[in-house]
Amino acid sequence: MAAEVESVEALIDEFVPADNLKDLKRLLYGAELPSLNLSNEAKLFAQEKDIELKGYIFSAASESTRSPKIVRIGGVQNKIVLPTTAPILAQRDALHKRIADIIKCAALSGVNVICMQEAWTMPFAFCTREKQPWCEFAESAENGATTKFLQELAHQYNMVIVSPILEREEERWDVIQNTAVVISNSGEVIGISRKNHIPRVGDFNESTYYMEGNTGHRVFDTQFGKIAVNICYGRHHPQNWMLYGINGADIVFNPSATVGALSEPLWPIEARNAAIANSYFTVAINRVGTEEFPNEFTSADGKPAHKDFGHFYGSSYVAGPDGSRTPGLSRTRDGLIIAEVDLNLNRQIKDKWGFRMTQRLDLYAKELNDVLKPDWKPNIIRE
């Protein structure tokens, strides 16, 4: 099999002449974002642990009535550590250990709020449609081993941690959910946010495991800003992004698990467009690597059965409300993307472009309400 391309950025750096590099980056990424000066300790630790570490700065104009609201955001992408045939607890604990290192690297880099990839404690086994052993990865959002493990780190590093897991609702008939647990920098669980849209595309057959979430478009008011979590497939739904903005989010994380053949052309666009349309920051996070499962499964497309999903292409990035974005992380390596942002930029862009002011919620609400009526007809005037 051909080696995976490392990243768009690696290709640009290799092939674009130095004279054109600045213009090309401006055209691709918007405003040029300066690199963040990270501590030597963080850089050495990242090198020692083979973590790609990248940091950028999104600044805002200084204001006379408000102080800057500087926050360091982190997004984590990683491969599974053990093969999918290893015992469940061994797989989970190996991921805990890996993430402990990446969170330590984030702490050494001054990160205030961090988010991992979707269902980070497990391989993305939903493609198999097998219930066992994969359902065993599900755990309580409030009292599960993963939440307890992260509560200590959140407190130790004074960091808000967003932990997307497969949740087992132990108090509610053991139902499984796809959930992000938001842990305060005090170590307390602030709350949970569930995945609103469940894919039924290609090998992504997640509706076998859990239903659409029931937590709406919650925003968590943390010490480091108002944050929300739009889990994976929700990024294809502009209204989903919109409602986190309507509830006042400053930063929306999009923890994902998606593969190249399916979604790579969409990836650089969706979270970036959401940041623009909603005047907030977005953090697009995707897992990395190819995960092989013990038994073959089919994609119901007439093609031969297979044991892997394809390549999870990483490429995590941060986008700002002004349309600028960071370069992506690698398509193949574990990594930590950091953005130091001034949240004042959100209001400055609202003032500049006026998207909140000019939106027509009254029109949308009326027309959407009509759509739900059984006698609804599309508003088309025919010649």
Ligand SMILES: NC(=O)NCCC(=O)O
């Ligand atoms: N995990 C998940 O929702 N993946 C669906 C595929 C995609 O949205 O790219």
